[in-house]
Each structure stands twice: as C-alpha cells, then as structure tokens.
Amino acid sequence: MKRIEGISKLTGRERYVDDLPLEGFLWGATVRSPAARGRIKAIHFGTDIDWSQFVIVDHRDIPGPNEVAMIERDMPILAASEVRHAHEAILCLAHPDRHELRRAVASVRVEIEPEEPYLDFVAEPTQSQIQYGSDNVFKHIAVNKGDVEQALAEADVIIEGVYETGAQEHVYIEPQGMVAWEDDAGVLRLTGSLQCPYYVLNALMHGLNRTAEQVRVIQASTGGAFGGKEDYPSIIGLHTALLTLKAGCPVKMIYDRGEDLAATTKRHPSHIRHRTGFARDGRLLAQDIDIRLDAGAYVTLSPVVLSRCVIHAAGPYQCANVRINGQAVMTNRVPFGAFRGFGAPQSHFANERHMDAAARQLGIGPAELRRINLIRDGQQTATGQVINDGTDRVGLLDDALSRADYGRLREAHRAFNASNPYRRRGIGIATFHHGAGFTGSGEVDLASVVNVAGLADGRVEVQVANTEMGQGALTVLTQIAAARLGYDTNDIVIAPADTALVPNSGPTVASRTAMVVGFLIEQACDDLQAGVMQAAACDQRPVGAHLKQAIQIVVSQTEDHQPIIGSATYGKPPDVHWDEATYTGSAYGTYAWAAYVASVEVDLRTFVTTVTDFVAVQEIGTVLNEGLARGQIEGGVVQAIGWALSEECLWDEQGGMSNAQLTNYIIPTSCDVPLNIDVGFVENPYAYGAQGAKGIGELPMDGPAAAVLNAIADATGVNPTVVPMTPERLMELLVPNE
Amino acid sequence: MRVCMPTTLSDACSMLADAGTAGRVMAGGTDLLVDWPQRAHEHDDTIWIDLSRVTPLRRITCADHVLRLGALTTYWDVVQSEQAAEAFPLLKQAARVVGSLQIQTRGTWAGNIMNGSPAADGVLALMAYDTTIELRSTAGVRRVSLDTFYTGYRSTVARADEILESIVLRRHRYRIQYFEKIGTRQAQAITKVGLALTQDSADHSWRVVMNSMAPTVTRCPALEGVLSAQQPMAGPDAWLPIIDADVSPIDDLRSTSRYRRVVAARLLHSALADRCDWIGQ
C-alpha cells in the first residue's frame, strides 16, 4: 500500500502547524538564560522597546504548579529564581509583529549571579557542583547475573575498553511549533508538531491547573520527530498556552532552527567502560560494564533511557556472568531526552566496538567471535530473559556477510591497501538487537486503549492517539485494520490524533506503534465484529462487504445513528514477567535482531571516511509494508552514519551549543552516504504483534556506528573508540601529535 | 530598509554613491540573506542596490586569451560555458563544489569575491589564475589584481561606493592545474582546507593558493619559492614549516589548526609527487 499522505507531502499541500489558517493572533517567543547555572538577580527590559505593546509571561502567570509534568516534576515551566542550563526559558513574550518580537527578545537582559556549573559528566563533581542528591546521579540501575569477579579471575583473557559517544540533535525538518487558543466553551486548545498528545495534555492539565475537559491537544501534521517531539512539546505547549491565556487571543510559537538546536533535547552523551573475560577459544565468560550518561539539567526521560541503555549493554550474546552499572548524571547542560534508539545506540556502539577490539586481541575473526557468542534459543539475556523465538541469529549474520561478499572483500581490501599510497579500505560488522515496545512493566502501566468505530456509512474509524510524523503510521495502521476486517483500505479512516476524539493508546515511541497499538487495533476490530454480530444477530462473524453492510444496518437502527464501537485494552502476554526491583526477567516482550556490515574507504591525506557500501539484515517479525520498512531502515542507517562520523554538538563555556546552525552541525547529505543500502528482512512472526510484526523504527539506529568504526579499524589498524569519528579525531589516532 | 533596482550600471553607481554608508550591493543574495529573517532588524537602515536587473552584467565573454565574467555571472553559468570551462578548468571544478545546485545557480563569482570570506571557493580558483577585477564607481573604473585585493579578514581595497563590474582572467598555458576542497562533508559544506595550484608552462612560475588557512584567501609565496627552486621534499611533513611561513590556520567550529596544516601538507605532497619528479616520494 502507498503512503496515505504521501502525495500531499510531496506536492507541498500538507499543512503543518505554521501553515494552519489563523486570524487575530500574536506571535510568541522565549527569553532564555545566558548562563549555565546561577540565581536570577534581575531582568532588565530595554528602553528602546514600547513594552505596553507586548504580552509578557513569567513564572507568576502560571495557574498551576511551576512544573513540567514528566517522569519527575523537577523542571520549571519558566525559571523563577535559578537557572540550571544555558537557554533555559525564563520569560515568554507575544506581539503581532514577529520582527518587533525578535527585537524585543534581544533587548531583554537577564542578570544572573553565576554559580559553578557541572559540565563534564565524566569527572566526579566537586562539592560546589553538586545539585542533586549527594553525587548528581539522577538514576542508578544495576544488573547482576552470575559471579563476574570469579569468572574474570578464571578467564584466559581480560579485555578492557572505554567508549564514548557525543550528543546528537534530531534535526527533524520541521522545527518545534505550537498554536494555542481558547474556544467559546473555555476549552484551551493546543495544536502543533508533536508525537504524544496525551503527554502534552497531562502537562497542560498540571501546569494550567485544568481538568481533562478544559484542555484539548490536537496533533498537527508533523514534519519529523525522532523522539525530539516526545517530551519537548510539553514545554513549548505550556509556553504557548500561558501566552494565550494572558493575551486572550490565539498565540503561535514557531522556533527557528537556531533556537531549536540550542534549546531542545538531544541524544544523551555516554561514557561506557567494558571489562570482559574470554576463554581462549572466544567464549564470553564475564562482562563487567559501567555506563555513565549525561542527563543534562533536568530528569526528563533519562531514567528510562538509562534503563534501555543498561538492558542492551551486554549485546545479543550469551554470557553467564554479567554485571552492569548504569548512572544518569545531572549536569548543567540542556536536558538530554528521547531520540530514536533511546540509550541502545550508545550501549551497542560500545559493545560492538569492544567485540571487534577483542576479536583482534584474541586472534579470532570478528565474524567468528560473534558466531561463537550470539545467543541461541534457550539461552538467557543479561536480565535472565530466556530467548526462545526460533530466530537463527547466526544465520542472520551469515546472510549479511554473504550479501556483503565479506570474505572476498577482506582479501580484495588487503591487496588494494598494500598497493594504494593513501586510500585504505575496510569492512566492519555489528550484530545487535532492539527490545520492542516499552521497557519492563511499561506497557502494563500504560494500559493503552484503542477504539474502532463502525460509522453510519459502514466505514470503520480507527481511534488512536498515535501519530504520523513521517514514519508511515497512518498507512500501516490503516492496513492492519483493513486486513483484520476484510475491508478495502479506502473504507478505513484514521481519526485525528485529538485528545477529545481518541482514547489514550499510549505515546508514539519505543517502536511500539505497529506492533503494540496495531495488535490492539486487531483486537478492537475483533470486538467490533463481535458487537456487530450480536446486534445484527448474524450467525457468522461478518467480514468485508458483509461487515460493512451489517454496520450500516446496526448504526441506522440506533437512535441518532451513533457509531458502534469495538474496543481493546492492553493485556500482558502470558509469559512476560519483569521484576523492576532486581532488574530481572523479560525486559521486553520481544526483540528484533540484526546484523549490519559497513564498508569504508579512508583517505590518509584528509582522514575523511567514506561509507562505500552498507548491508542491513534484520529479523523484525512480519514485514507489514515493505516500502515503509525499507525506508525506516535506510533512514536509520543514514542518521546513524551521521552520528558515527560527523554530527557533533560543540559547547561554549556556558554549556550552550556553539554550533547551533546547520552550517556547522554536520548531518549527512545524499553525497555522504552509500548509494546503495542493501536492506534484507528475515520474517519470523511474533505472536503478540499486529500480523506478527515487531518494532522496527529504532533498530537501524543501533548498529551502524559500530559497524562503521569497526570498518575504520579494519582499514587503518587504529582502534577508534569515540563517535563522532570526525576526520580531526581520526587524524589524531593515525598521526598522533608528538 | 529600502531596495533600489537599477537597470543600468551607471544608475547603480549613482544610487550607491547617494546611499553613502547605508548602501549595500546585492547580487545573488546568497551571502547577504544568510540568517534572514533573524538578522533583518540589523538592516533597518540599509539601502540595497539590487543588481539583478542590470542584465548585461550576466554576460561571459571569451576572446583573445581573456575570459571576462560579469558581476552577475553565476557558478552555473561557468559550468555551462564550454569555452570558460575548457580555458580555466579549475573554475568549473570550484563551481561544482560550491554549496548545492541551488546556490550554484544563484550565487555569483563577484559576490564570492566581494563578500571577502577566507573560505571563498570561487576566489580560490580565480586566484590560481592571472585574475584582475574591475571596480566601477561614479568616478570611473579601476583595475586591481585579485592577488592584492584582500588586506585582512573580510577587508579589501574596494571602497564602499565601488561596484565590481567584471572579473578578467588572462589565459596562460599551464603545465599543472590542481584544485581540492576539503569541506565538512561532501556537499553543502564550508571549506576546512582548500588548495589550488597552477604552474605556467612558459615561464614555469607557480601559483599556490589556499583558503580557510589564513584570514583571507591567499597566495603562498614561500611554497611558490620552494617549488620554483625545485627543492626535493622528503615527505608530507617536510612541507609543514613552509606552510607555516605562508598561512596561520586556526581552531574553529569546523576544524583544528593542526588538521588544516597536516592535511594541507599531505594534499600538497600527493598532488606534487605525482606531477614533479624532483619532489621525491
């Protein structure tokens, strides 16, 4: 099936929040902290501005508690007396003329009495840098399996390594934007670019002190998100709402790229240490892993990012003795938040680079070392989850290797490298997995609800809060419902993601939409069919044209032609048990498995790495829509190549992003990625996903960085341990400064 | 802000003269409008003299060993002109690595020169040739060699009332012509290290030009001296002291001083070792 909204996006007809018709509105803007940390002493309003023309909102205008409701409530909506990071919001202004507004923002001077910021998350904080608990650690998670110390003592070889990854910006094409207004009934409506309408709704209810009936959140067409519109829309949404309430008219707030880059969340920087015991034959005996993530100034989603990071840290391998210690540390940087992969890219990067370094030291081929250790059915993950899904993970790796022509290329590269004066070719592997859906008991706690409504004309409307943001959810959810009901896809309608119209089917995150929500749609469809069967007194479950007809009849017989509703609520698959206290059990209902192979060429004159070829093979349950699935994999690989080689947030002395422009924050262009990304799918249906589907969206972000750096190691013989491995960093490895 | 749209060059010159310090010439606008509209308020008092309707300025002429680019000649115009691309191949090479196709079809060589960025890629190629620019004002025309045009970071010998009318390249025969741009990525990138080389086949004289290595795009007299003297070079590192005599690269958001020096040395060595047997391997 083709993308439902594809043509309107391609032709520019799609309307994003900035395109929505709006009259009599003001533009909103934000005044931000110039300092990393300190007390707000005074706010000076420039004398060149006629301030009577402006609506000005500060913390005193907040009807409810000055807290952005997320996992914790530590983040203020607008800083009141202290700031914890550069670009933290302090005031909001509104004015009819955007030009005047920019001038006004520039003329406000916030005077901060500075305090010592904590910016280097790897170093232990000094006494005066401590701002949270006794050590600035927001969250600590430990996994313990077997006896690591003893196994290390008995291991033939112990291999250690430290791996680091930097912050990554989402660079969704459409920056953050919101429009708010109060309707005639006094309901505060907010529409904008967002992933999770109910998250924003909760934040509005809390901060504005309103009931669920007094606020309404409607997703506008969203131009990319990647996790960057999971938590941040609550913040900009509150700001826009506060301005609207004070102004008494609609307010529109659209960030420009610079503000978006500087002020919104990014991928957590990581520092991961591995100490690993191997038998001489390559068997993993013990994995001792320390993880430190930079969480930034507020908690946001860091505890759950850390959780996913920890759970994936030991990789897709069998090892009897595993100890993982993870910490998410508070610093005076912009809060780091959700980003495709959600902690797993960091841990897979470290682990897969480490496996390669180990292979070299053990004198075992990198593919062979993985073959030896890849988890087999019946074996257990680090949290003690027994894997028993029938997927042949070694076969998956061998498939990827043969598609990449791995054996022949290794030989060819050796000959090429020996004869070329400055070009070096290499090939690298990563094998990895990604847990689909929320971690641990997350899905149970969410208790997602999905409705499907049989309409008067016989069409069926799917009512979910899950959102289309470029990934293809509209299309795939339509397909799932149509297939279940025996309907033509044209007879399926997806309701707008509007909190007044759809139930809370959970956020559009964690690669859960097609798998978890799609599965609920199937159950709701079954419920609808059962309801229709009963109401129409059919003797058989109606499908297709029969169902359509039956719905028409049933609806026409009700008073005021109310749609007939089928519903489903999440229920835990029977064999999933998770113990949050000990971090043991089924961390996820299921995992997607993957083996990626990257080929690179390094230029020893310029230290530029070019990814020349890429093979991405994965087992993702059932492939629901091949074109969209391929798109997810290719896009993820490209985004991960950017993270691996060029995307770097640079920081100024106040901890703010100093390269907050796309000129200097370097995402790959089409010339920077391989022409051909060879995508392979292996299908092994999962019993609790729609049509057998598993999550797919995040998986391709997890493996490429390690595969690419492993290829660089193969090409050049150095041991790169940091992403992004920019030409400057690679030069320092290849030509160390004496 | 005000925008003037003259249709003749002499009107443009008078308008610019009348505008005094508020006057700014606009060609393709690809430098001027960066960060627009965020920086629009800095231009409340600016009087823009938009050249786009002075159509003769678009013209490329090629005659008698001289290539003349008008003030409105774009990168793409040169790519499309077989004569220009054949006579001065480095121009075409440079044109194809400027920004993206959109920028190549809109940005002008004159704008690249007058903007004065040390990273200007068009200037890198132009300076590798014998290039003169013609500056016009109400007082008349003067000719300046591109070699001596820049006086420091974003400063030139041009006066505020002057409009660059044409760029004149005198054609020589060349034994070596070489251009390399190392940017932050393969397209849409600002140069980190740029190097252009030509050697005249008649008098064997050299032009070595670098961008993003000094406050201006610059010729490198020390390197040119070493090449003219045919001094053997033991390897890439042997170039470093000579590079240091010519340029002073800095650490910035895009790269490091050390990277720029090391890469320049390696590019020089690999480019020349292939082409000059006296260099050594």
Ligand SMILES: Cc1cc2nc3c(=O)[nH]c(=O)nc-3n(C[C@H](O)[C@H](O)[C@H](O)COP(=O)(O)OP(=O)(O)OC[C@H]3O[C@@H](n4cnc5c(N)ncnc54)[C@H](O)[C@@H]3O)c2cc1C
């Ligand atoms: C996305 C993007 C990518 C880019 N990539 C590159 C790149 O890869 N390499 C590179 O070198 N540059 C790049 N640039 C910069 C720019 O495109 C070039 O410098 C271009 O040549 C400028 O020409 P223009 O006609 O657009 O100049 P304008 O912006 O119109 O003017 C530039 C400056 O020159 C002055 N000026 C223009 N014409 C005249 C004249 N005839 N007489 C007197 N003064 C004049 C103007 O007053 C202004 O100060 C890029 C720009 C963008 C936006």
